[in-house]
Amino acid sequence: MVYWQPWAEISTAVIILNTLLSPYLRNENPSYSPPYYPSPWTDGSGEWAEAYEKARNFVSELTLLEKINLTTGTGNEQGNCAGETGSIPRLNFSAICFQDSPAGVGSADYFVTAFPAGINVASAWSRDLAYRRGRLMGEEHRGKGVDVQLGPVVGPLGRAPEGGRNWEGFGVDPVSAGILAAETIKGIQESGVVACAKHFIGNEQERYRWAAESATFGEPIAEGYSANIDDKTMHELYLWPFADAVRAGVGSVVCAYSQINNSYSCSNSYIINKLLKAELGFQGFVVSDWDAMYGGVSSVFAGLDMAMPGDTVLGGTGYSFYGSNLTIGVLNGTIPEWRLDDMVTRIMAAFFKVGRDKTRVPVNFNSWDLSQYGDAHHLVGQGKGTLINQYVDVRGNHSSFVRELGAKSIVLLKNTNHALPLTGNEKFTAIIGEDSGSNPDGPNGCTYRACASGTLAMGWGSGSVEFSHLITPEQAITNEITSRGNGVVTAITNNYAIDYIQKIAKVADVALVFVNANSGEGFLEVDGNIGDRNNLTLWKDGDALIQNVASINNNTIVILHTVGPVLMTNWYDNPNVTAIVWAGLPGDESGNSLVDVLYGHINPGGKTPFTWGLLRESWSTHVTTNRSTSDVFGTQIDFEEGVFIDYRDFDRQNETPIYEFGFGLSYTEFQFLNLSVTPIYSSSSKYIPTTGHTKPAKPAGTVSISSTISDYVFPKGFRRIPLFIYPWLTSSCLKNASGDPEYGVSVDSWPPHGATNGSPQPRLPASGGPGGNPGLYEALYSVSVTIQNSGQRDGDEVPQLYISLGGPEDPKVALRNFERITIPANGLHTWTANITRRDISNWDPARQDWFVSEYEKIVYVGSSSRKLPLKFTLPKL
Numbered sequence: 120m121v122y123w124q125p126w127a128e129i130s131t132a133v134i135i136l137n138t139l140l141s142p143y144l145r146n147e148n149p150s151y152s153p154p155y156y157p158s159p160w161t162d163g164s165g166e167w168a169e170a171y172e173k174a175r176n177f178v179s180e181l182t183l184l185e186k187i188n189l190t191t192g193t194g195n196e197q198g199n200c201a202g203e204t205g206s207i208p209r210l211n212f213s214a215i216c217f218q219d220s221p222a223g224v225g226s227a228d229y230f231v232t233a234f235p236a237g238i239n240v241a242s243a244w245s246r247d248l249a250y251r252r253g254r255l256m257g258e259e260h261r262g263k264g265v266d267v268q269l270g271p272v273v274g275p276l277g278r279a280p281e282g283g284r285n286w287e288g289f290g291v292d293p294v295s296a297g298i299l300a301a302e303t304i305k306g307i308q309e310s311g312v313v314a315c316a317k318h319f320i321g322n323e324q325e326r327y328r329w330a331a332e333s334a335t336f337g338e339p340i341a342e343g344y345s346a347n348i349d350d351k352t353m354h355e356l357y358l359w360p361f362a363d364a365v366r367a368g369v370g371s372v373v374c375a376y377s378q379i380n381n382s383y384s385c386s387n388s389y390i391i392n393k394l395l396k397a398e399l400g401f402q403g404f405v406v407s408d409w410d411a412m413y414g415g416v417s418s419v420f421a422g423l424d425m426a427m428p429g430d431t432v433l434g435g436t437g438y439s440f441y442g443s444n445l446t447i448g449v450l451n452g453t454i455p456e457w458r459l460d461d462m463v464t465r466i467m468a469a470f471f472k473v474g475r476d477k478t479r480v481p482v483n484f485n486s487w488d489l490s491q492y493g494d495a496h497h498l499v500g501q502g503k504g505t506l507i508n509q510y511v512d513v514r515g516n517h518s519s520f521v522r523e524l525g526a527k528s529i530v531l532l533k534n535t536n537h538a539l540p541l542t543g544n545e546k547f548t549a550i551i552g553e554d555s556g557s558n559p560d561g562p563n564g565c566t567y568r569a570c571a572s573g574t575l576a577m578g579w580g581s582g583s584v585e586f587s588h589l590i591t592p593e594q595a596i597t598n599e600i601t602s603r604g605n606g607v608v609t610a611i612t613n614n615y616a617i618d619y620i621q622k623i624a625k626v627a628d629v630a631l632v633f634v635n636a637n638s639g640e641g642f643l644e645v646d647g648n649i650g651d652r653n654n655l656t657l658w659k660d661g662d663a664l665i666q667n668v669a670s671i672n673n674n675t676i677v678i679l680h681t682v683g684p685v686l687m688t689n690w691y692d693n694p695n696v697t698a699i700v701w702a703g704l705p706g707d708e709s710g711n712s713l714v715d716v717l718y719g720h721i722n723p724g725g726k727t728p729f730t731w732g733l734l735r736e737s738w739s740t741h742v743t744t745n746r747s748t749s750d751v752f753g754t755q756i757d758f759e760e761g762v763f764i765d766y767r768d769f770d771r772q773n774e775t776p777i778y779e780f781g782f783g784l785s786y787t788e789f790q791f792l793n794l795s796v797t798p799i800y801s802s803s804s805k806y807i808p809t810t811g812h813t814k815p816a817k818p819a820g821t822v823s824i825s826s827t828i829s830d831y832v833f834p835k836g837f838r839r840i841p842l843f844i845y846p847w848l849t850s851s852c853l854k855n856a857s858g859d860p861e862y863g864v865s866v867d868s869w870p871p872h873g874a875t876n877g878s879p880q881p882r883l884p885a886s887g888g889p890g891g892n893p894g895l896y897e898a899l900y901s902v903s904v905t906i907q908n909s910g911q912r913d914g915d916e917v918p919q920l921y922i923s924l925g926g927p928e929d930p931k932v933a934l935r936n937f938e939r940i941t942i943p944a945n946g947l948h949t950w951t952a953n954i955t956r957r958d959i960s961n962w963d964p965a966r967q968d969w970f971v972s973e974y975e976k977i978v979y980v981g982s983s984s985r986k987l988p989l990k991f992t993l994p995k996l
């Protein structure tokens with residue numbers, strides 16, 4: 120999502136041109152996305168039956184205009200929330216409110232919690248912590264009146280280590296991302312708020328995602344980039360966590376700004392109709408990312424159920440691809456009634472599924488203005504003197520959870536001779552680095568946190584949240600030491616105060632050096648980084664800072680607040696660097712979480728959710744920075760590496776990382792013993808590809824559509840808010856009401872073949888319920904392993920189960936399961952986990968289904984992707 124002011128209208132000519140060129144595209148490079156129509160209608164399968172019934176009943180009584188209202192945002196900055204649909208005054212049904220972010224209630228008054236970022240959930244490797252974070256975030260959204268929380272993120276996954284928004288999601292592995300997203304979704308939705316999995320799909324970089332955005336940085340492009348992803352990679356990597364999200368019952372999905380195979384995500388029938396709705400059986404609704412739209416009727420057919428924030432161009436044109444254009448599209452017979460009804464049923468099913476009919480409170484904050492009284496319609500300065508912020512404090516005791524997750528997500532990468540934990544009785548502690556201190560402009564001093572000033576506790580963009588408070592490391596460490604009463608502690612928060620840093624570092628018993636690297640969403644630039652990072656080095660000369668201190672202090676401890684991996688080649692093996700701690704983006708209790716680990720109140724158990732390579736060249740994947748100069752095509756990003764990203768890439772290249780995926784130390788020691796694997800499938804258990812046909816589409820409505828167009832024109836005397844998006848028409852002449860110069864112009868192959876066909880459709884073999892064919896989730900083997908804590912402290916270990924699928928195109932090992940477990944000193948714990956059919960399957964593009972290959976499958980268990988002491992060859996099915 121992005122927010123800013125208008126730019127030039129996007130020409131529809133480009134879309135027409137694309138349509139005309141499609142025969143050419145089919146035969147030549149660049150990649151082509153095949154059509155898939157009609158858009159599948161929801162059937163209430165899985166756990167959706169009750170919600171579906173309620174939704175159908177609700178929709179059956181709506182008029183055409185009321186239905187349209189629910190499918191369309193009323194315009195950017197026209198209401199309180201980041202996005203709001205129209206309302207149904209007749210039923211006292213208020214606008215559906217959409218709000219960022221994946222890490223808490225974004226853009227609200229400050230009485231909210233800034234939770235640790237998704238990447239910290241990934242490094243904590245805990246289903247329980249993921250669930251509890253989701254639950255508390257959901258409670259806060261509910262308390263603020265938000266209907267849909269725009270999160271969690273499972274795309275980007277982290278193909279390119281510099282990808283600007285990787286930190287919003289759960290790390291580079293599709294399996295752990297899927298597991299943690301599912302827990303997050305359950306947490307959010309069980310607190311009565313609709314979750315939204317995003318961004319669908321393949322938007323692995325910020326740069327060149329959107330022409331309108333790129334132009335603002337002086338880098339004109341004709342079209343957003345195209346992520347060209349083959350079918351096998353799509354299924355085995357990028358779609359995988361979305362399947363888990365759908366299986367967990369996620370109510371909504373946001374499509375992306377970018378293209379897949381040269382077709383924009385929000386109008387790509389293959390990804391929405393086929394992959395998401397037909398194959399994965401998604402029962403909720405698809406909503407556009409903010410203005411990530413290029414057409415109305417074409418998007419309806421491609422499966423897009425809702426336009427947000429409604430206007431054709433962000434910032435307010437008063438026109439919409441949906442809104443009255445949909446009214447017109449239904450009235451002129453182009454859009455079948457069943458399709459509109461399906462859109463609205465999906466929206467309302469999500470609403471009922473999470474119980475919003477019982478949990479709703481009126482919105483009590485405003486995203487655009489922090490004042491108590493202000494404009495109801497910020498964009499146009501109307502509705503003055505409205506109570507827009509009630510400063511409802513929804514934080515409860517959530518800061519104790521934030522502190523806990525912040526500490527449990529810390530990854531101890533290096534710890535020589537028990538440098539950590541500190542005793543607290545050090546005579547002289549030096550705290551060095553800007554990253555330990557506060558931002559002189561305050562923790563919210565930069566819009567959407569788009570700056571690099573003071574300690575880094577969150578990346579920038581729509582994934583950010585306002586801090587109600589931010590405990591800095593300087594503050595927390597100083598408290599810890601002074602409360603014990605004897606030590607000296609000096610903080611220098613200027614990286615460039617070199618003389619003084621040297622003077623202090625020379626005499627300190629321990630030098631805690633703080634460094635960071637930031638990234639964010641592509642609509643904002645920080646220090647020349649347009650969302651994505653320009654490099655993998657530390658910011659603010661962090662390398663020099665560390666090296667400077669380590670050259671004179673033999674107990675230098677490095678604390679990293681980074682959005683992802685950084686190059687530490689110059690100093691990680693310096694013997695004077697006695698410990699390295701990655702704390703990620705810990706949210707508002709940052710300093711307290713860190714103190715808990717540094718001083719041993721908590722034994723660290725986090726594991727790195729990405730690989731730390733030695734050189735930039737150690738990774739094969741990167742952000743594409745060569746801009747397309749084509750008039751027609753966006754930058755082509757061929758995902759040629761297939762499923763080989765991060766550790767799978769390092770393993771394939773035989774490239775030794777500094778710290779591998781899954782690695783993290785503890786203050787105690789663990790051993791892995793006694794792996795056993797038992798088949799638990801019965802002789803009758805086999806995978807059954809789904810066959811047969813769906814039911815026919817059926818309109819839900821009982822309110823018939825009038826053939827008198829003037830019934831749909833704005834009521835006489837209606838006071839319109841300027842630039843507001845309404846469902847009504849301005850004229851009873853449909854062409855005039857649309858105002859679209861292309862109105863009624865017939866284009867070859869329009870509407871797309873099959874798009875309006877509501878008859879029973881063949882079901883896909885890999886389909887069968889939310890998440891896909893249920894056979895995929897059948898447990899085939901049970902694995903058990905014993906973990907021993909052989910040290911003197913209680914601690915957490917994360918047994919990680921990897922599988923080698925054995926084929927030449929398969930990764931050496933791929934993560935399939937894990938659990939974070941607390942084991943007392945000298946204690947033993949037996950961990951059991953299942954291996955499902957999906958865990959040992961590959962995607963067959965020819966059959967369009969999953970299958971278990973002939974190759975030998977080997978199970979590995981250990982403490983990281985490269986420390987796998989136990990293995991077992993699976994008996995053949």
Ligand SMILES: *[C@@H]1O[C@H](CO)[C@@H](O)[C@H](O)[C@H]1NC(C)=O
Nearest residue numbers: 151152153348349350380389
């Ligand atoms: C993109 O093109 C590849 C290669 O032809 C194909 O395997 C894949 O299914 C296509 N995906 C989409 C979403 O069009």
Ligand SMILES: *[C@@H]1O[C@H](CO)[C@@H](O)[C@H](O)[C@H]1NC(C)=O
Nearest residue numbers: 184185188205206207208214
């Ligand atoms: C559509 O929503 C708008 C904004 O909430 C509201 O003013 C209007 O009355 C609604 N229209 C209908 C037909 O319910």
Ligand SMILES: *[C@@H]1O[C@H](CO)[C@@H](O)[C@H](O)[C@H]1NC(C)=O
Nearest residue numbers: 210211212213479480481482
């Ligand atoms: C309409 O809904 C609001 C809450 O959104 C509630 O306070 C009010 O009482 C309702 N009015 C009627 C007439 O039901």
Ligand SMILES: *[C@@H]1O[C@H](CO)[C@@H](O)[C@H](O)[C@H]1NC(C)=O
Nearest residue numbers: 438439440444856857858859
């Ligand atoms: C209808 O959509 C077209 C683009 O397809 C747009 O140019 C026009 O302004 C829209 N009309 C209204 C009334 O929103």
Ligand SMILES: *[C@@H]1O[C@H](CO)[C@@H](O)[C@H](O)[C@H]1NC(C)=O
Nearest residue numbers: 515516517518519520521523
């Ligand atoms: C926070 O409060 C809830 C109840 O309001 C309680 O169940 C929970 O234990 C408290 N959490 C902490 C960490 O104090």
Ligand SMILES: *[C@@H]1O[C@H](CO)[C@@H](O)[C@H](O)[C@H]1NC(C)=O
Nearest residue numbers: 646653654656657658659660
């Ligand atoms: C990498 O980017 C950061 C942030 O913009 C900058 O401070 C640093 O100097 C850059 N490093 C190199 C080697 O250019």
Ligand SMILES: *[C@@H]1O[C@H](CO)[C@@H](O)[C@H](O)[C@H]1NC(C)=O
Nearest residue numbers: 669670671672673693694695
């Ligand atoms: C380590 O620190 C000592 C001072 O304690 C210094 O003499 C030595 O040169 C440093 N070693 C390195 C490799 O920087």
Ligand SMILES: *[C@@H]1O[C@H](CO)[C@@H](O)[C@H](O)[C@H]1NC(C)=O
Nearest residue numbers: 536625626627671672673674
């Ligand atoms: C570190 O330096 C201090 C003096 O500055 C010295 O007492 C201590 O032995 C040194 N430690 C190591 C491990 O070299």
Ligand SMILES: *[C@@H]1O[C@H](CO)[C@@H](O)[C@H](O)[C@H]1NC(C)=O
Nearest residue numbers: 444447448451453857862863
């Ligand atoms: C029907 O309405 C839609 C939406 O305004 C428009 O794009 C399309 O051209 C119209 N079709 C016909 C045949 O008039």
Ligand SMILES: *[C@@H]1O[C@H](CO)[C@@H](O)[C@H](O)[C@H]1NC(C)=O
Nearest residue numbers: 799897898899901951952953
């Ligand atoms: C493993 O699968 C069996 C059979 O489906 C199930 O009963 C059990 O709860 C599963 N165990 C775990 C740890 O998921």
